[in-house]
Amino acid sequence: MIAETVCSAVSAAGLGIAVVTAYRKRFLAAARIAAYSLVPVALVMTGIVGWIADTAFSPSAWAGFVLLGGAWLLFMTTRAVERRSGGTRKERKAAKAAQREAVAPAASAPSLGPATRPAARPAASPRPAKSGDDFSDIEAILKKHGI
Template sequence: MIAETVCSAVSAAGLGIAAVTAWRKRFLTAARIAAYALVPVGLVMTGVVGWLADTAFSPTAWAGFGVLGVAWLLFATTRALERRRGGTRKERKAARAAQREPVAPAASAPALGTAAPAATRPKATPRAGDSTDDFSDIEAILKKHGI
């Protein structure tokens, strides 16, 4: 009973504020305030406020919320551990089997058969100044910035 009275008072106050806002020629804002002010009365009329008041003071309802919280915590923990391990046991077993078996065993052979064997291919020789060139660029940038 007291919850319904409080909701009605809040709605009346909100509608009063909306009327003052409309009197100041701010009709869009007044309409929005009136919409918010009508929500508590609508909740009272549908019975939601009574249900919430009964639920808020019920130890059984709070125990139910606690059970739901524990269930959610267990669910979230198991999902996090599953992701950390890389899936379920079946998924890991299938991934290991897929790693062992090549997808296309003949894919490593040359497609046309005319390619030169690896032994006869010319080997790429690294340039003598590669490593120093990289560092000289970095040193130039650092000197430019005074570091």
């Protein structure tokens, strides 16, 4: 009974604020305030407020909330352990199979040449470019850098 009275008072105050806002020619804001202030009365009329008030003072409802919290905690703990251990067996098998099927698994590793530079090489005489030799410039650059 008191919850319904409080909700009605809140709605009345909100509608009063909406009227003052509309008087100040801020009609969009007044409409938004009126919409928010009608929500508590709508909740009272649908019976949700009574249900919530009955639930708040029910020991069996609180026991149910405690069980829900325990189930959620258990679920989150198992997820954290699963992530830390690298997933389930099926996921690990699939990851290993995917790694074996990879085209070039070591492609991301940089290929480093010898640590010391070789002695100066004699300059190669440039070849005349042929009509079918489109990559001769690229080959020359790669040879120049020792690749």
